[in-house]
Amino acid sequence: MPTINLRNVEKSYGGGAANAVSDLDLEIGDGEFMCLLGPSGCGKTTTLRMIAGLEHLSDGEIQVGERKVDSVNAGIFVPPEKREMGLVFQSYALWPHLTIERNTDFGLRLRKVPKAEREERVEKVMRTLGIEQYRDRYPSQLSGGQQQRVALARMLAVNPEVLLLDEPLSNLDARLRLEMRAELKRLHNEFKTTIVFVTHDQWEAMTLATTIAVMSEGRLQQVGSPNDIYDRPANRFVAEFVGSPPINILELGDQADGLAAAASRYLSERYPSLSQVSSLGVRPEAVRFTSDASEVKEGSFSVPAEVAGVLPTGGSWIIELVAHGHKLFAVSHELPEVEAGQSVTVWAKPKALHAFDASGRRSQAADALFCPPKVQ
């Protein structure tokens, strides 16, 4: 299976509009399940379509394995029909005038695969996806989930080395989505295909991907494993985009603001070298709260707050807290022993803190101080 390399890829639609994709460098490894994650309009679908050849580049190049498929400077462009990739569309794009079987064997017929082999391969992929009983039906006679399977089967039938998926689960209901996620993961293991998957749903990205590439406004923000993205967000955008309820951000500096002042004081007293830090983030799971101030661990950041509400989500609870007029979220997996209106102390250990500088970049210096490497 090939690796896919995007180098300095840029896409503009002209007319003074901002670039859809700017200066994108991305390597998608062999057999990787790469997820392009970002809010709508961030350029992730454009990137996917450029890999497929459905959009051309304004600059840069794309290489698949040893073969350059796209290069503006070298004047190379391989049309999509010659790239031997698979793409599952968000709308599924099944051909309404063809039966499920003809939809599935379309690519094989184009490749003039002999009848016996064609039937065998179609049979296998249909069975794998559990759609063999619908072979003579038309797409309009299938449910959304079944159509989605056909769209996948159609691409898997030709055994593509690269499979591109454009938000294929977004039109499914919650239950089907869960099933299809497991299915995709299984297929990835079985076919060992390189998969590039576009989604705006962080859960989908977290559960499926081996690597996540977070994009915003046409620019790559961070590439890393799901855990990396969640635990060590490279900047404030990634920190705030990933996670639900969202990460708590404490802006530093303004002395009139009680919370900001408390955070600034904490930082300047304990970590005087971190003068560049302009905001702190704490994930809701790392937010602790107690009515007994003596439980606060030594060296932690703490601030008095009031419980505004306890929201059960089934299995866990979201606790809304208000500290110096700022709303903070905490998540607890045990029934919290507090109630609305109660005064508590909110605290977090230093290693739970994410520090960002004024441009929103993660502070490496703070990481070293908050989470010093253990001395053996």
Place this chain on the structure above:
Amino acid sequence: MDGARRELASDRVSTSRWNRIVYAVRIAAREPTTLIGILTALLFTYLIIVPIVSMLTDAVFVQFGEERRAGGPAGTLTLYYLARTFTSPVASDLFWTPLFNTLSIAFGSIVLAVTIGGSLAWLLSRTDMFARKWFATALIVPYMLPAWTFALAWTTLFKNRTIGGQLGWFEAMGLTPPDWLAYGQLPITIILSLHYAPFVILLFGNALRRFDSQLEDSARILGARPLTVATKIVLPLMLPALLSAVILIFAKCLGEFGVAYVLGLPVKFDVLATSLYRNISSRHVGVAAVLAGSIMLIGIISLMVDAKLVKEARRFVTIGSKGSMNRKAQLGIFRMPASAFAALVFALSVGLPLLTLALSTVMKVPAQFTPDNFTLDYWIGTDVHTVALQTGILLSPDLWNAAWNSLSIVGLASITSGLLGLLVGYVVVRTPIRPLGTFLRQVTFLPYLVPGIAFAAAYLSLFAVPRGPIPALYGTVFILMLALIAEQMPYASRAGISAMMQLGKDPEEAAQIAGAGWFRRLVMIVLPIQKGSLATGILLPFISGMKGLSLFVVLAVPSTDVLTTFSLRLVDYHYTQAANAVVLIVAAIAYFGTVLGQKLTKTNLAEGLGG
């Protein structure tokens, strides 16, 4: 050293620039979409723009043979034709009276059509009138039939001794209808309003059906009386639909030729279209060009006014009101009278004219209902004592010749324009070159603004003489076909564009990913999916072409006779029975064609006809 490096760098920049061009060309040439777009754009420039421009320029150049009157050698610029049409002593006959007549007929027809059609639309869509479903289809039928069918039915009934030929029924019964009832403004207005009332029923009815009853309910709960609700809530929101119908009727009246020709000629009641026709047939090319240009201008202005007014009125339209409810008003004791009204309109606009025509073809002497007066001779007889037509119409080779011409010319033209329409749709939706798509969309819409007679005049002016490699086409079927294709492009390209818009890119891109090249995608994916709209794009032009009169009346010659011109000639010969029989055949083809089309495509073609 430094210089050499700089040279090398600039070398690299220039190869990279060259490669960038290669990249752009490769992208553009990847698919023939753009090439097809350019070719079709050239084709339509030649078929639509060139004829129109060539005709319009005739208005300001001295025509051959008129050097002395125009006061200059042929081919020089002159204002003579403009002056003659607008300010000379004959201007009143040429332009101003026909203009006044056209406008007053249009105005009268609009008022009548909106009154009749509007009330029917309300009855059909918002009340519990009897047999609503049946009426909903039946009341559209007048539009499926050629308008001049009704004109012929009218003359069959009301013709008086002012003109020769067979007597009208009333005259035959001893009641001489006065001229104002038999010919001219009144009958033309009535016939056009009955013919175009379906526009109002369709457009206004659709809007009414989509109207959210909750909007009315809210007003009523706040204390508004039904009349207040109707004038303050319903009517303002219905305005865009109503305006569209009004402008559409106006534009159609502007170019209407057949009805005015049949009913206006005997009393020298001219409208713009007949005045234009008169000038074309008497070879007054310059004046004809001025008249055609005037009709086009009025058409363009009215469409621009329409676009503006509709845009203005649309501001109020609630978009996507979700709780759309459509409650039917209980008519109570008015249920019967309402149904009777609908039945009466149907009887007057469809039943009576068709019955009159049908009866007239089997009666020797008009309005004499004795058994010995009835005969099938005019259909299948062998011994009819008329000079030019010795046999019944069905046995006449002229009819079959005309029918074959109609079917082959119109059929071939419709298939061509249907396919071209789909191609135009494909290019408009797919081409990366925006201006090309815009140009194609606008150029194919242009013939809509040009009345058939003016368009025919344009073709005559361009193709009557050999130009460049193109021989003189007048008198051949080619000129008819080309003109038909061009005239039908607005419908065909609109069908194609909307079909391609609905299809979206995905199915085709999926095929591309699967490895299908352009041609294979077109044949295996696009055409099969679009076969329904392709059928519509062929059938709609076919029906309108079969009914059409104005193009043929100018461009056809006896050897390229079609059914419509054949029947018109029979009218001129005063062979009433035969003429009416041919008209019935045309009406039947148009009607059954529409019905067949609806069956085939499972759509309501009548709605498409309104567009």
